[in-house]
Amino acid sequence: MRVFPSLLAASLGLALSACQPAQTPAASNAGDAAATPAPAPAPVAADADADGGVNGAGNETLYRCGDLDVRATFNREDAATVVIGGRSFAMSSERAASGAKYGDGKGNSFWTRGSDDALLSLKGEADRECGAVEATEGDGSAGNAAFRATGNEPGWLAVVDGDTPGLQVDVDYGERRFTVAKPTEGADGWVGKAADGTDIKLSFQRTTCQDGMSGETFEAKAMLAVGTRQYHGCGNFGGK
Structure with missing residues (x-):
């Protein structure tokens, strides 16, 4: 029987296509996600050292x-x-x-x-x-003083020397200064006269006191009297 060339070509084409390997399907979305590298985690802030730093007291x-x-x-x-x-x-x-x-x-x-x-x-x-100023024994916040007190509005500072008792007072943000060379020490403070005759008295009460501006905690409440003017604040005791 005679075979037509056109039929022979069609038969060969079908046979060749049957022998080709199956086409690989496109990668799924899940495959793409797995291949993408994950972003690096954000750095974590380090804790401060015990002697101050990022989260330390300084x-x-x-x-x-x-x-x-x-x-x-x-x-x-x-x-x-x-x-x-x-x-x-x-x-x-x-x-x-x-x-x-x-x-x-x-x-x-x-x-x-x-x-x-x-x-x-x-x-x-x-x-x-x-x-x-070299700190002495105690909590260190009183410097080299037996007692150190401060207050706000207006700012004032009073320091009682630790070794040779003497009382130095700055009031009204340091605009006025008084010195009592040898104050009389009592159970709750010191009293005396400044060089110009102004009466000075620094008294304390041993109870916890918190500074209203800085939030710092002190060992005692303090009251300073300069003449007829009174100032209130907080204080710490130093080592003698």
């Missing part, structure tokens, strides 16, 4: 800056809180040629230059050279 140093007592709390090299009597300044780090400098952007700055020296600049006032 390191506190006491300074005597000219006629002012200054308490500076440093959070590593990023920020500092500077407390002067009843005033508190929150400062952040600034560029400095040496040491560590902090400012509040309002014309106030504190610049540490070495382990013990610093420079205090307050807006509208002359710069003050500062020296670190």
Whole structure:
């Protein structure tokens, strides 16, 4: 029997197609997701060191800056809180040629230059050279004093020397200063006359006191009388 060429070509085409391997199906969406690498987890902030840092309380140093007592709390090299009597300044780090400098952007700055020296600049006032005050036994917040008290609105500071009893008083944000060379010590405080004859009395009550501005907790409530003017605040006892 004669076979037509057209029929032969069709038969060969069917045979070849039957021998081809099955086409691989397209990858599913699930396959694509599995192949895509997962994003890296966000970094976790490290906890602060015990001596201060990101979440720590910071390191506190006491300074005597000219006629002012200054308490500076440093959070590593990023920020500092500077407390002067009843005033508190929150400062952040600034560029400095040496040491560590902090400012509040309002014309106030504190610049540490070495382990013990610093420079205090307050807006509208002359710069003050500062020296670190060595802490004594106790909680360290009273410096080298038997008792140290502060108050706010207006800011005031009273310090009773630990070794040679004497009473120094700054009131009205440091605008007025009095010194009682040898105050009389009683069960609840000290009393005496300043060089100009002003009556000075610093008394305390041994009960927990919290500063209304900074939130700091002190060992005692304090009351300062300068003449007929009275000031209220909080205080800490130092080592004698």
